[in-house]
Amino acid sequence: xxxxxxxxxxxxxxxxxxxxxxxxxxxxxxxxxxxxxxxxxxxxxxxxxxxxxxxxxxxxxxxxxx
Amino acid sequence: xxxxxxxxxxxxxxxxxxxxxxxxxxxxxxxxxxxxxxxxxxxxxxxxxxxxxxxxxxxxxxxxxxxxxxxxxxxxxxxxxxxxxxxxxxxxxxxxxxxxxxxxxxxxxxxxxxxxxxxxxxxxxxxxxxxxxxxxxxx
Numbered sequence: 001x002x003x004x005x006x007x008x009x010x011x012x013x014x015x016x017x018x019x020x021x022x023x024x025x026x027x028x029x030x031x032x033x034x035x036x037x038x039x040x041x042x043x044x045x046x047x048x049x050x051x052x053x054x055x056x057x058x059x060x061x062x063x064x065x066x
Numbered sequence: 067x068x069x070x071x072x073x074x075x076x077x078x079x080x081x082x083x084x085x086x087x088x089x090x091x092x093x094x095x096x097x098x099x100x101x102x103x104x105x106x107x108x109x110x111x112x113x114x115x116x117x118x119x120x121x122x123x124x125x126x127x128x129x130x131x132x133x134x135x136x137x138x139x140x141x142x143x144x145x146x147x148x149x150x151x152x153x154x155x156x157x158x159x160x161x162x163x164x165x166x167x168x169x170x171x172x173x174x175x176x177x178x179x180x181x182x183x184x185x186x187x188x189x190x191x192x193x194x195x196x197x198x199x200x201x202x203x204x205x
Contacts (some may be wrong), residue, residue, distance in 0.1 A: 024142070
């Protein structure tokens with residue numbers, strides 16, 4: 001699954017640690033999601049969507065659709 | 067909320083607290099285990115005292131199990147996944163190699179008795195290796 005977390009984070013000039021703090025996860029988890037090595041759960045995806053004021057589909061894209 | 071570049075605010079603090087609590091319980095369990103094992107050899111020859119030491123060791127062990135459960139529940143989803151994979155590996159290796167080791171003892175393929183401590187060490191080392199592999203995998 002692809003995602004725009006890194007871009008959205010960079011737009012706000014946030015570090016991975018800051019984003020991790022906002023999402024209440026570890027920095028390693030943010031890093032793994034950004035690199036596409038780990039797909040977040042639906043609750044965490046919703047949390048990220050709420051944080052950035054976007055829909056889940058605006059942040060996360062299924063590989064099969066791209 | 068902490069805006070530091072190096073930590074993750076409340077999550078990191080909670081995790082640290084849970085890890086420390088688990089460390090204290092594990093340390094206490096090890097100490098009570100040492101007392102229960104070495105006490106009858108070095109300090110007393112009373113069966114009641116030995117029984118009490120074992121009961122205390124098991125009680126502290128239950129506390130350690132609860133602390134471990136809380137520690138795992140406090141982790142985020144990736145950390146829990148890493149722990150799950152490491153524990154699955156440790157359980158599988160412990161079961162397969164532990165029973166193989168025991169069978170070698172039962173069938174007298176090895177001259178020495180199979181020791182449970184060897185199995186505990188194998189499980190511990192496999193679990194540690196599993197955590198390291200998991201962390202590298204998701205780096």
